[in-house]
Amino acid sequence: MTTATAVHSPLVVKDLKVYYHTRRGPVKAVDGVSFELHRGERLGLVGESGSGKSTIALALMMAHKEPARIEGGSIVLNGSNVLDDNSEQVRLRRLSEIAMVPQGALNSLNPVMRIRDQVIDGLKDHNVSMSDGEFANRVAELLDSVGLHRDVASRFPHELSGGMKQRVSIAIAISMNPSVIVADEPTSALDVVVQKQVVQTLRDVQERIGAAAIMIGHDMGLMAQFASRIGIMYGGKIVEIGPVSNIFKNPKHPYTRLLISSLPDTRSKRRLEGIPGLPPSLLRPPPGCIFHTRCPDAMDICSQEIPPTREIDALRYAACHLYGDDDGKVVDL
Amino acid sequence: MTTAQVDRSTQEVENEPLLQADGVSKTFVSGTFRKHYTRALDTVTLSVPESPPTITAIAGESGSGKTTLARTVLGLVEPTSGAVIYRGANVANMSRAEHAEFRREVQVIFQDPFESYNPFYKVDHVLRTPIRRYNLASSKSEADDIVEEALRTVGLRPEETLGRHPHQLSGGQRQRVMVARAVMLKPKIIVADEPVSMVDASLRATILETLRAMNRDLGISILYITHDLTTAYQLAENIIVLYKGRVAESGSVDSVINDPTHPYTQLLVSSIPQPDPETQWGREQEARDEEDAEIAGCNFYDRCPLRMDECTVSDPPLYRTAPNRITRCYRYAESPVHLAPDLRSVFA
Numbered sequence: 050m051t052t053a054t055a056v057h058s059p060l061v062v063k064d065l066k067v068y069y070h071t072r073r074g075p076v077k078a079v080d081g082v083s084f085e086l087h088r089g090e091r092l093g094l095v096g097e098s099g100s101g102k103s104t105i106a107l108a109l110m111m112a113h114k115e116p117a118r119i120e121g122g123s124i125v126l127n128g129s130n131v132l133d134d135n136s137e138q139v140r141l142r143r144l145s146e147i148a149m150v151p152q153g154a155l156n157s158l159n160p161v162m163r164i165r166d167q168v169i170d171g172l173k174d175h176n177v178s179m180s181d182g183e184f185a186n187r188v189a190e191l192l193d194s195v196g197l198h199r200d201v202a203s204r205f206p207h208e209l210s211g212g213m214k215q216r217v218s219i220a221i222a223i224s225m226n227p228s229v230i231v232a233d234e235p236t237s238a239l240d241v242v243v244q245k246q247v248v249q250t251l252r253d254v255q256e257r258i259g260a261a262a263i264m265i266g267h268d269m270g271l272m273a274q275f276a277s278r279i280g281i282m283y284g285g286k287i288v289e290i291g292p293v294s295n296i297f298k299n300p301k302h303p304y305t306r307l308l309i310s311s312l313p314d315t316r317s318k319r320r321l322e323g324i325p326g327l328p329p330s331l332l333r334p335p336p337g338c339i340f341h342t343r344c345p346d347a348m349d350i351c352s353q354e355i356p357p358t359r360e361i362d363a364l365r366y367a368a369c370h371l372y373g374d375d376d377g378k379v380v381d382l
Numbered sequence: 383m384t385t386a387q388v389d390r391s392t393q394e395v396e397n398e399p400l401l402q403a404d405g406v407s408k409t410f411v412s413g414t415f416r417k418h419y420t421r422a423l424d425t426v427t428l429s430v431p432e433s434p435p436t437i438t439a440i441a442g443e444s445g446s447g448k449t450t451l452a453r454t455v456l457g458l459v460e461p462t463s464g465a466v467i468y469r470g471a472n473v474a475n476m477s478r479a480e481h482a483e484f485r486r487e488v489q490v491i492f493q494d495p496f497e498s499y500n501p502f503y504k505v506d507h508v509l510r511t512p513i514r515r516y517n518l519a520s521s522k523s524e525a526d527d528i529v530e531e532a533l534r535t536v537g538l539r540p541e542e543t544l545g546r547h548p549h550q551l552s553g554g555q556r557q558r559v560m561v562a563r564a565v566m567l568k569p570k571i572i573v574a575d576e577p578v579s580m581v582d583a584s585l586r587a588t589i590l591e592t593l594r595a596m597n598r599d600l601g602i603s604i605l606y607i608t609h610d611l612t613t614a615y616q617l618a619e620n621i622i623v624l625y626k627g628r629v630a631e632s633g634s635v636d637s638v639i640n641d642p643t644h645p646y647t648q649l650l651v652s653s654i655p656q657p658d659p660e661t662q663w664g665r666e667q668e669a670r671d672e673e674d675a676e677i678a679g680c681n682f683y684d685r686c687p688l689r690m691d692e693c694t695v696s697d698p699p700l701y702r703t704a705p706n707r708i709t710r711c712y713r714y715a716e717s718p719v720h721l722a723p724d725l726r727s728v729f730a
Binding site: 097098240241242244245248249267268269270271273274293294297307308309311312313314315318319320321322323324327328 | 443552554583587590591611612613615639640650651653654656657658659665
C-alpha cells in the first residue's frame with residue numbers, strides 16, 4: 050500500500066489550493082491539501098462548516114464554479130493530472146473514472162425523468178452503446194446492487210423516499226465502475242435508520258466494484274462506521290490523517306483530540322465539552338498554525354510558524370508544533 | 383435573577399401539572415377536491431410538573447409527530463382533539479392575561495438559529511424586543527443589565543456579542559443567544575426543537591451543557607425534541623419515542639436506550655453511528671423498505687422484524703414492562719396494560 054509507485058493509486062492530491070475570490074480578497078477555502086487515496090480504501094474527510102471539505106469534493110469533480118478557482122497543486126486521477134485536462138476530457142472522466150454521490154439533502158435527480166432513463170442517460174453520455182434490452186438489464190443489475198426493486202426503474206423521483214433516491218444516486222455513481230467514488234454528506238437530512246442503510250449500501254458496492262471512496266462529512270460517528278482512514282480538516286487544511294482506529298484511540302493533533310472528546314455517546318453520561326472560540330477567518334487566516342487561536346496547548350511558536358506535517362506513527366501524519374524530530378520526521382505528503 | 387428563580391421552583395406546589403397535553407391528536411388535511419388526511423399526532427398525553435424541573439426527550443424520525451407535538455404544546459398548532467392545559471386553563475381559549483403569562487413562561491428554541499433572526503438587525507434587537515413586550519425593565523440601564531446577565535448565563539461575553547449582526551456570530555453563538563433570550567423571560571419551560579442539529583459538533587456540546595445548566599440552576603423544565611438518541615441520552619432524564627404520531631416506548635432514558643424493548647426503538651438504537659470504530663453497526667435489517675401500508679393493527683407492522691400475526695388485528699396498548707417503562711408491543715402482552723394516560727406516571 051505504501052509503495053504506490055508500482056501500481057498507481059487511483060487518486061493523488063498534492064498541495065491543492067482552492068480560493069474563492071471575493072471583493073475583500075481571496076478566501077482560502079482549501080489551502081495546501083495533500084492526500085493519497087489507495088486502491089479500494091475508504092477515506093473519510095471530516096470537518097466542520099468552513100473547513101473546506103465540500104470545496105475539495107467539488108474540486109475533485111472539477112465542478113467548482115466561480116468565484117472558486119484552483120490556485121495550485123495537482124489532482125492526479127489514475128496517473129494523469131485532471132488540471133491539465135480540457136473540459137471534454139473532464140466530462141468523460143466524470144462517472145467513468147470518478148463519480149459523485151451528492152448530498153442527501155439535495156435533489157440531484159431530474160424530477161421529470163424516469164429512473165431508468167436517468168441511469169441510461171449517463172451511460173449514453175459516455176458513448177456506451179448497447180441494445181435497449183442490454184440497457185434495461187444493466188439498469189436492473191445496478192438497482193439490484195443497491196438493494197432496490199427492479200420496478201423502481203420505471204418510477205419518477207417523487208415516487209421514491211429519500212433513502213431510495215440516495216440509493217439511485219449510488220447506482221448511477223457506480224454505473225461505469227469508477228475507480229473513485231466521492232460522497233459529500235450522502236446522508237444529510239436522512240433519518241438515522243435510513244442513513245445506516247444508505248452508508249452500508251455505499252460500502253457494499255464500493256467493495257464489490259473495488260473502487261476507492263472518499264466520504265466527506267462532519268459526523269465523526271458516521272466516519273467511524275464507514276472509513277478505514279480519516280483526515281481531519283480545519284481551516285482549509287488537513288491537520289491530521291491516519292487509520293481510523295488510531296485517530297479515535299489516540300488523537301495527536303489538539304483539534305482532533307478536542308473534537309473527539311466533544312462527541313456524545315450512549316455509554317456514559319458526562320459533562321460535554323465544546324471547543325471554545327470561533328473558526329478562523331479564511332479571508333485573513335491567523336499567522337502560524339491555523340488552530341492556534343483556539344488551541345489549549347498553543348505555544349509562542351504556534352502564532353509564528355506554520356507547523357510542518359510529520360509522520361507520527363505508521364501511516365499517521367499530523368501538523369502540530371507539539372511534535373518534533375523525535376516524534377516523527379517531516380514529510381512532504 | 384438566579385436566586386429568585388430557584389426559590390420559586392422549590393416552593394411547595396400542588397399536584398396539578400404545570401403544563402399538560404391531554405390526549406392530543408392532530409390530523410392535517412391537504413388537497414382541494416380529494417381530501418388527504420394525515421394523522422400527525424395520535425392521542426398523546428404528557429405533562430410537565432411545576433417541580434421538580436425535568437428534562438424530557440421527545441424522540442423520533444421525520445414523520446413521527448415530534449415537531450407537531452412541540453408546536454401543539456406551544457399553542458402554535460391547535461389539536462384536532464384533546465387539549466393543552468397550562469396552569470389549569472386550556473391554551474386554545476385562555477384569557478388575554480393567561481395567554482400572556484403562557485407565552486412568557488413557555489419559551490421555544492428552534493432548530494435553525496439563523497431563521498429566528500432578521501439579518502438587518504443587530505443581535506441586540508432579538509434580546510431587547512421581549513424586554514419591551516413584557517415590560518421587564520423600567521429603564522434603559524435595567525434593560526442592559528438584563529440582557530448582559532442573560533448572555534453571561536449562557537456563557538457568552540456581552541462585549542463580544544452585542545452590537546453584532548447575526549452573520550458575525552457562529553451558529554453556536556446564535557443558538558446560545560436564542561437560549562439567552564428565552565432565559566431572560568424567566569420561563570418555567572423551554573421547548574427546544576432540534577436545537578443542535580444545525581450546529582457543528584464542537585459547538586453542540588456547549589449548547590447542550592447550557593440547556594442542562596438552565597435546568598439545574600434556574601429550575602427550568604426542558605422538552606428536548608430530537609431525532610438524535612445520543613444527545614437525548616446525554617441531556618434528558620426521560621424519553622418518549624414517537625412513531626407515526628403514537629408513543630412507541632417511554633421511560634427513563636438510560637433504560638430505554640441501553641435496553642430498548644420496542645422493535646422500533648431497537649432499530650433506532652442499532653442505527654446510531656457510534657463514534658467508535660470498534661463498535662461497528664450490526665447487520666440487522668427491518669422487514670421491508672420504507673413503504674407505507676395501511677393495516678388495522680400496529681403502525682410499525684410493515685417495518686417490524688419481529689412481527690407476529692396478532693399484530694395486524696388491532697393496535698397494541700402500552701404495556702408496563704417495568705416500573706419506569708412502557709412499550710407498545712404485543713411481545714410484552716404478559717405485562718400489565720398501562721392504563722394511566724399520562725406518561726409522567728412512568729417517569730421516576
